[in-house]
Amino acid sequence: MVIADIPSWRNERLATMVRCALWLVAEVGVGEVFTKTQLREAFPETSQIDRRMRDLRDRGWRIATNRDDATLSPSEHRFVEMGAEVWKPGQSRVKQAAAVSAPQRREILDRDDHLCRVCGITAGEPYEGGIETAQLDLARREVVKPGGVVVELVTECRRCRIGGRGRQTDVTGVLGHVGQMSRMERELFTQWVAADRRDFSLLERLWGQYRSLPAESRETVRQALERA
Template identity: 40%
Template sequence: MEAAPNPPDWQDTRHGSKIRVAAWLATVVGEGNSFTREQLHEAFQGVTHIERRMRDLRDSGWEIETYRGGAHGTEMRLIKIGEPVWSPSYRRVSRPFVASQQRHQVLARDEYRCTDCGLGAGERDPSAPAGAAALEVHFVVPLSAGGSADITNMVTLCASCNAGRRGSPVTDPEAVSLEVSRLTFQERMILLAWMAKGERTTSPVERAWVMYRHLSPEQRQLMRQKLSETVERAVTDSMAD
């Protein structure tokens, strides 16, 4: 079997950003070593969606573990170097992708929310580069591991949760216990139900909010006005009683 070629110069802009970030990880970071989000963006200044290109490597067997909220910001570790995406023979392989129709089906099925943390697109996410959540469609079983390209093998995740799916994001159990201790009894019952089901279920008000966010600006304004009038009328009626 012919050996895979060495990684190219990651600074060579003739290569695509996916190949460049793979070469940077392989030659600069090195398998088993850590790096930060800031170092990644500093290396690829002006390159858009560089984190997404890095996450794309997971479908080629690359494993990158994410540690959020560390002393140096979001830290990551290159667990395993996967397939040589820079190899010409690799690039000739036709790989399945998420078609637009499939993406819309998955997003609609998951109610346009991250199935891990529950965030909707555009909602505040301090761990995201722009501070707002961006939704992506994730393969539960990677295609490189024989996973199906059918929507039954797809799930909606925000970019932050998707970044941590390849490894085991480090979470302090004591911090989780502290948060749980602050919950009311009713909130603990809800959390327990989520744990039992293995996913966060949404309430009617959350589903209404998601649907509202997909209205046009004009429709949103009309909806707010209508709801405001309904609430004001209800308050007035209750005071009259």
């Protein structure tokens, strides 16, 4: 993606967040990987450059970490998608979402059985293969319905909420897939719907653990499977 006539990211008269956005566009490029070291070397005079980069996420920029993309190392980021053109007047402001009241928050958490609607984890439960525990919060999700797109509040854990920014769900699409299921698939899916949760099998949990391994360790697993 090439954007013409953008300011130089080296212009120190611009706000640091704006310069960071311009650096991502000009020096990294959408879809490419960069390291924390490269970012800090580009802005050696700014001690909070990591925070300025994170501020871009509130303006629609998608910057993945190894929590979002298992192929990344802890020191790497991927520039996934550009958001608002923050170097233009008025584009750097965050659009404030309507505040959620305490009663509304409790109602949504109760409705969702205090479970993350993406992975099914509960508050305080440790994630598979680690000591980090889940924290539940509310997230706004765009839902495509026959009458148009609506925004709904759902319960999600912090890990899924960060990784799922910008996610859009399609009710019509889900119904279409249901209609294409085999009888066995429909019976299994019906059980999940009735329980309003899905328990992952050992094989699925093992796949998640495998995907979180670094490249060298994944190769070791592949070799072990070939020998078996």
